Amino acid sequence: MNPSLHFLTRDNWYWSLLLFVYGLSFFLMGFGIIIQARRGSDLRLGRRLPLLAVFGLLHGLVEWGYIFIPTAIVAEGWQTMRGMAVNGGHALLLALSYLFLLAFGINLLADTRGWPAWMRFLPLACFGGWLLFSALSLPQQSTAVASWLILIEITARYLLAAPGAAASGLAILAQGDELRHLRRGSLRFFLAGAAGALFLYAFGGGLIVPPAPFFPASFLNTSLLLRLGLPAQALRILSSILVAFFIFRLLDVYDAEERHYRETAREREMIWRERERIRRDLHDGLIQSIYGLALGLEHSRSLLAENPAVAAERLAVLKHQAEEVISGLRGYLAGLHLGRELPADPVALMKRVVTERVGGTGLKVNWCIRGNGRPHLDADQRDHLYHMLIEILSNIRRHAGASEAWIGIDLGAGGFRVEIKDNGTGLPAKVPAGGLGLENLRQRAALAGGWLEIEGWPGAGTTVTFWLPYGGDGEGRDHGHSRGAGR
Known part of the structure; x- marks a missing residue:
């Protein structure tokens, strides 16, 4: 867990409110997808949306962790087993949520472009690389744990979040041809909106990271956005609301597909x-x-x-x-x-x-x-x-x-x-x-x-x-x- 962000929510109630809205947007998006996806789908987007749902549910819990995990436990750091479990578990949950975001984008692109089967293992390879880096960079002294937690968060955003959101945006944008036969022109608009929101999240949630002594974190970071008058969390909250809104509207694809099947069945019955x-x-x-x-x-x-x-x-x-x-x-x-x-x-x-x-x-x-x-x-x-x-x-x-x-x-x-x-x-x-x-x-x-x-x-x-x-x-x-x- 990023200690500085956690302590920020302790001192400013409006940051707690913003993070709550941030987590709520993704959590409701995931919950809505799970409810709709129970009906099943033959569309590529419909089959892969449950992966995005898992990302939304997990990431909502991650953001709520900054609000609801007691400060005393976070302050324990690596000094107690409880502190290790909470801080390490929170970092792992963050990376795991990004794993499902990347899995959604890569699998949907593979379905659309006909990529070879090994490409579908790329998200797991990236997640494995993050785990390996986290283990190798684990500090020996408890005083360095806070810096290490920030470092592995940056790595998760670079290795999983940024490519995951970008791949998801490209994959969603490529679904227009398959959805054309549903004769719902609004779906193409929502596809473009969802893709744009994911690209925005790839920038705000994947490339904008805490300052660190290496490029590009040394230049493109949360401090730069603060100097420009745009806090990184505000950008992430905006992108999360937009992603949730457009994905919610894209859930109409399940109803449109069902109506299309009913119309096709009626046409076949008429032909018969x-x-x-x-x-x-x-x-x-x-x-x-x-x-x-x-x-x-x-x-x-x-x-x-x-x-x-x-x-x-x-x-x-x-x-x-x-x-x-x-x-x-x-x-x-x-x-x-x-x-x-x-x-x-x-x-x-x-x-x-x-x-x-x-x-x-x-x-x-x-x-x-x-x-x-x-x-x-x-x-x-x-x-x-x-x-x-x-x-x-x-x-x-x-x-x-x-x-x-x-x-x-x-x-x-x-x-x-x-x-x-x-x-x-x-x-x-x-x-x-x-x-x-x-x-x-x-x-x-x-x-x-x-x-x-x-x-x-x-x-x-x-x-x-x-x-x-x-x-x-x-x-x-x-x-x-x-x-x-x-x-």
Whole structure:
């Protein structure tokens, strides 16, 4: 411990107050970093800030030692074990705090510049050099202990504090590129402010030392600043407050990184949902349309020998449907939303789909419409209902081999219920789990705000039942509609 500085706090209360503020600034900085750093970070700065936190906590304790360690213990010097422990321990704690400051700067620079691994051991080498110098210069006489304590403090400032603060300032200044993707322009300002404050501390806390009979301590020292009217402690206190302020503001990097991760996760989810939508659209729309054309062509070929005129009519219908498929594909690739081109009335939409997809296939469809609701679907619901019907009708023709189907529609107050039956082969005894078509149907019904169920037995046909709410602004959707209602 520097005895002159300790005794100065005994005689001047304002020096005690200034040193308390000095220590408090660094201690609060370290405490704040520890609290924020518990969340972890993938950023270079976020990973290395805990080293700066240890410096702040230790250095705060060092400065408070000048105030709270009893004068009698400091005056004992090397004459008692207690005096040796307190004075030597205080000097060791000072150097140890600077070790973490240098470790922060060197490690952050190594992460940023890609330095070799051995460079990370440089702070330990400097600290080891300080320990060796302190041990070799240990005085034999107790009367020289005060001068020795000042000497090892000067060595710690030259060997650890000055390069540590300078390296930390350079390292923080180099983090602008990595933080740019967080889209927080204020962080670059705080980086520059923190770097400037650390450079100021490198000068005031590292190069400004007590007078000593060697260069540069013989010239650049606390006495010179006193003659200039600027006490070294005042400069250090100012730099500590600035460092703490800008580092506190840089702690926003943890929140900014977390927000960035949330935004990235939302973007990835949106991309995944869009891919799922494209997958469903292609499976339920284009593929089913092409398969429907193939079935129509097969049916028309069987009519060529028996009734060429009817076959020609159906081929004309199929040609028109093929042109619509091509047109729809072009519109889809151009990013057009199909739901906006479909009728908002679900009954009209369903009749349109049945006319387009069943015509020319030989499937007879019977209708039964009940209720007097005022149905209206929004664009997304129309899109889902459109593809649901294409999938259901395709399954009736492709898998069930049905010749006749019945479509019943119940228009309720908050939504409508649809039941589609066929006279086909029915479902197999064991339906494959997770089939793409059936899973798509359930997903689309859920995305439209409703539900869907499929029932069937071998040889007894299949029944698909679903309920969808009316659209608009989404209010009043009866999500609690019973699946058993109306059966």
